[in-house]
Amino acid sequence: MAQLIRFLWRRLRRGRRRANLADNPAATVFRRGRALVGDGASRGGQVANSTAAGRLSSLRLKLHHLRAKRRAILGALLATLLVAGGLVWLIGQFIPQSVGVTLEYQSGLLSRPDTARYADSLNAYFALNPTERFMFNVNQPNMQAWLIQQNSEIKTAKLERTSSKGSVRLVVALRDPVVVWRLGGEQLYIDASGVVFKNNYFAQPALTVNDQSGITAKDPTAITSGRFLGFLGQLVANLNHAGVGAVNEVIIPAGVTREVDIRLQGRSYVIKAYSGRDAYSQAADIISAVRYLDAHKLNPQYVDVRVAGKAFYK
Structure with missing residues (x-):
């Protein structure tokens, strides 16, 4: 008996709920609209998120390209500076035709030789060895042997830099x-x-x-x-x-x-x-x-x- 009463009560409540929905169609529209609005908002959010992600990706790509271009420009500038510095250094190492000749101090030296002969002998050596025209590449022992061979009164000879503007001079000591x-x-x-x-x-x-x-x-x-x-x-x-x-x-x-x-x-x-x-x-x-x-x-x-x-x- 109790079960029958509960069954009838549920049927009654279900019938009333259906009657209320039939009398108030806006509730159904509201529910449907709410479901539709919810789905549209979700899809719109996804589209917006996708657009924002695309814009962010494009901005990052531009920044990457800008960084790469900046690195390339800085590398080219650095290479240019290195080449220019190397050329300046190489020019500073070049030994000109007119090299000053200095006699090393020796007690008892009574007269001065014709130092132009020593400069001519030095230029003749460089004519035979053009790569040694640069100070860093001079073979001092070979150069000295050549000068002694050409001028037997020379005891020692060496090229050295002077303090004034990096010029080069030939320092000669004579035989006693x-x-x-x-x-x-x-x-x-x-x-x-x-x-x-x-x-x-x-x-x-x-x-x-x-x-x-x-x-x-x-x-x-x-x-x-x-x-x-x-x-x-x-x-x-x-x-x-x-x-x-x-x-x-x-x-x-x-x-x-x-x-x-x-x-x-x-x-x-x-x-x-x-x-x-x-x-x-x-x-x-x-x-x-x-x-x-x-x-x-x-x-x-x-x-x-x-x-x-x-x-x-x-």
Whole structure:
């Protein structure tokens, strides 16, 4: 019975609800409109969102292109500045034709050489080696060897920058002779390294070679042995600084091969040396022999040090 009553009550309420909807169609329209408005708003929001996203994407793309263009412009500007700076630096490294020549200070220098000859020799070197016309690429040892070959009185030569506007100058040091060798009307000078040269700008050396061999300047064997001349210059220089007396005479005797006779200041005897031996070790033998003779107050006719490590006297 109770179930029947509940069933009838539900049927009654359902009927009343339908009657109300039939009497008030605006409610149905409102519901339908609300559903339609809701769907349209949703679709409109999606369209608006899509448009905004498109605009945002387009703006980002433009910013990306602008950044890329700015990077390209800055890169091109930087490359231009680097190239311009490199060209300025390269121009600053270029060595002009007119290079100033400066003589290195040396005590005893009595006269100045014609430095234009040295500048001409330098330009001749650059003509043979054009890539070395730039300061950073100069091979200083090769350049110095060339200048010495062309001008034997040069001892050292180097290119260096000056403090004024980055200009370049050639600094030259000249050879100071220790021996002069006279052959006929010609004079040849020998420095402490044994190098022979013709132009002397220092005082005339007191030591002169007394040539008794009979050779002449035209003789192809005369003065052409670089080893012999090197030996002579080194031997004299070592003895002059040893404190046993300066060499005051060098004799090239006749009828012998590679023998050099020398006399020391304050001593009457002759010292016989051999040019085939090392000059430094032979100078040491001479110094030891002279000190021995001085200590024993001996004054022989000659001292022979031609054999290594030994000294004979008579």
